[in-house]
Amino acid sequence: MSKVAKILSAATIGLDSYLVEVEVDIGLGLPSFTIVGLPDKAIDESKERIRAALRNSHVSFPEHRLTINLAPADIKKEGPSFDLPMAVGVLLASEQIGNSIDLEESLFIGELSLSGELRHVNGILPITMFALERGTKRIFLPKVNAGEAALVHGIEIIPISSLEELIEHLRGEKLVKSYKVPKVCKVEETAAGQFDFAHIAGQEQAKRALEIAAAGNHNILMSGPPGSGKTLLARSLPSILPAMTEGEILEVTKIYSVAGLLSNRNSLVDHRPFRSPHHTTSSVALIGGGQWPKPGEISLSHRGILFMDEFPEFPRSVLEALRQPLEDGVVTVSRASGTLTFPADFLLVAAQNPCPCGYLSDPEKRCICMPTQIMRYQKKISGPLLDRIDLHIEVPRIKYEKLATRESAESSKVVRGRVEKARNIQRERFGGLPIHANSAMSAKDIKIYCQLEPEGEKMIGLAVDSMRLSARVYHRILKLARTIADLDDSANIKAVHIAEALQYRPKEKMY
Numbered sequence: 262m263s264k265v266a267k268i269l270s271a272a273t274i275g276l277d278s279y280l281v282e283v284e285v286d287i288g289l290g291l292p293s294f295t296i297v298g299l300p301d302k303a304i305d306e307s308k309e310r311i312r313a314a315l316r317n318s319h320v321s322f323p324e325h326r327l328t329i330n331l332a333p334a335d336i337k338k339e340g341p342s343f344d345l346p347m348a349v350g351v352l353l354a355s356e357q358i359g360n361s362i363d364l365e366e367s368l369f370i371g372e373l374s375l376s377g378e379l380r381h382v383n384g385i386l387p388i389t390m391f392a393l394e395r396g397t398k399r400i401f402l403p404k405v406n407a408g409e410a411a412l413v414h415g416i417e418i419i420p421i422s423s424l425e426e427l428i429e430h431l432r433g434e435k436l437v438k439s440y441k442v443p444k445v446c447k448v449e450e451t452a453a454g455q456f457d458f459a460h461i462a463g464q465e466q467a468k469r470a471l472e473i474a475a476a477g478n479h480n481i482l483m484s485g486p487p488g489s490g491k492t493l494l495a496r497s498l499p500s501i502l503p504a505m506t507e508g509e510i511l512e513v514t515k516i517y518s519v520a521g522l523l524s525n526r527n528s529l530v531d532h533r534p535f536r537s538p539h540h541t542t543s544s545v546a547l548i549g550g551g552q553w554p555k556p557g558e559i560s561l562s563h564r565g566i567l568f569m570d571e572f573p574e575f576p577r578s579v580l581e582a583l584r585q586p587l588e589d590g591v592v593t594v595s596r597a598s599g600t601l602t603f604p605a606d607f608l609l610v611a612a613q614n615p616c617p618c619g620y621l622s623d624p625e626k627r628c629i630c631m632p633t634q635i636m637r638y639q640k641k642i643s644g645p646l647l648d649r650i651d652l653h654i655e656v657p658r659i660k661y662e663k664l665a666t667r668e669s670a671e672s673s674k675v676v677r678g679r680v681e682k683a684r685n686i687q688r689e690r691f692g693g694l695p696i697h698a699n700s701a702m703s704a705k706d707i708k709i710y711c712q713l714e715p716e717g718e719k720m721i722g723l724a725v726d727s728m729r730l731s732a733r734v735y736h737r738i739l740k741l742a743r744t745i746a747d748l749d750d751s752a753n754i755k756a757v758h759i760a761e762a763l764q765y766r767p768k769e770k771m772y
């Protein structure tokens with residue numbers, strides 16, 4: 262006679278979750294322990310953890326023929342998070358616990374340590390959302406993951422710190438209280454941090470460009486000599502971005518959950534991400550992927566800012582891989598079986614020196630680079646990539662009198678007020694459409710929403726011909742002009758708006 266127990270669990274591939282059934286069979290025969298449905302190495306490690314965790318939780322490990330199957334078999338599963346459902350299955354099949362609660366209505370997830378403690382697992386937020394959707398009543402998970410799960414309302418969350426505690430709960434000896442936290446979504450204030458526009462002297466043109474970038478979610482490239490304030494400007498950009506909506510908060514938090522970057526004290530990403538990966542970061546860490554695909558920096562900056570300092574120093578392959586997400590707002594990464602997409606709708610802020618020594622554009626300091634060096638440096642960023650950047654600005658070294666001024670400039674709060682106003686206009690314009698800012702308009706949307714006044718029409722016509730602009734650039738200029746018009750509270754795009762948008766085209770190369 263053999264006994265079979267079935268326990269439900271779940272796993273994620275990318276941001277999607279799916280159900281995993283853990284079947285445990287205890288049969289007669291010589292003691293053995295077989296797991297099917299996991300990759301080889303993970304199986305061995307899981308076996309050891311389950312065996313030790315059971316022994317250290319004052320229950321016995323059955324000395325019979327023990328077989329565990331993880332279904333569906335055709336989906337590759339990542340190891341550790343199934344430790345807990347497997348251990349519970351073993352306990353149930355060996356009748357060390359009874360089915361006191363309706364186990365069919367419960368989901369179990371967690372990694373065990375040898376002593377039976379529960380460890381943090383990745384992707385709890387999407388799994389909990391999935392559990393709620395399929396109508397599961399409760400989810401048992403590691404206590405350290407409870408905060409992120411609690412963002413989902415309508416499902417009972419039982420935080421478990423050790424296997425022993427769970428056994429007592431399932432035997433009805435000592436119940437674990439379900440996890441509840443007050444609703445934590447606070448969306449009034451963005452985290453301005455220590456950077457504020459008020460502390461940046463001069464640089465009016467750069468600040469104006471950043472304001473436009475924030476208002477319409479346009480990518481920006483800053484070029485200037487070392488020490489001119491490019492990094493400072495980029496770091497101040499979050500302080501003028503509009504607050505996140507609740508929907509965006511959940512969307513971004515889900516990505517951080519899968520990346521394993523949340524903790525109970527920090528379970529919610531409630532301000533726009535600002536990521537600034539170094540140029541030596543590996544391309545998998547930047548773009549995403551790996552054997553068990555994880556979101557990269559470009560997905561961690563979803564709905565926020567990706568700051569790439571020293572832009573031309575990034576490997577060419579990384580720069581080229583940016584093209585697709587910059588166009589589509591998602592990134593496709595390949596994995597063992599097929600491909601996978603992660604959201605990657607970020608605002609790119611890139612900074613570069615104009616040449617290797619940095620002083621090519623400086624009117625007073627002499628550049629010491631060879632023309633070929635300059636050419637090689639500037640060529641690293643390809644035309645198609647440059648095309649996807651709407652705002653190109655020069656950040657000059659500012660003069661002493663400006664730097665030393667005691668007057669403080671306009672504060673970020675004031676600028677953010679204008680940005681929010683322009684965003685509200687866009688929200689009204691796009692209504693229920695999945696367009697969250699002007700930069701996300703397609704060619705078709707541009708026809709509908711970018712009405713030009715005759716003077717503006719004439720001006721852009723001249724520009725396209727004389728500057729030999731591509732269709733993509735033409736569309737990008739219209740979108741940028743749309744944002745400039747929104748900041749100006751103007752229903753139609755006027756010639757001045759087009760004129761300003763054209764200013765932000767890249768300058769002719771200097772070699």
Ligand SMILES: Nc1ncnc2c1ncn2[C@@H]1O[C@H](COP(=O)(O)OP(=O)(O)O)[C@@H](O)[C@H]1O
Nearest residue numbers: 460461462463464486487488489490491492493
């Ligand atoms: N406009 C400015 N107002 C105030 N401080 C500035 C300004 N520009 C630069 N600085 C100061 O100079 C330092 C170097 O600037 P940084 O942004 O790192 O330059 P870059 O990135 O262009 O090399 C910053 O730490 C900042 O304190």
Ligand SMILES: [Mg+2]
Nearest residue numbers: 488491492570
């Ligand atoms: Mg810098």
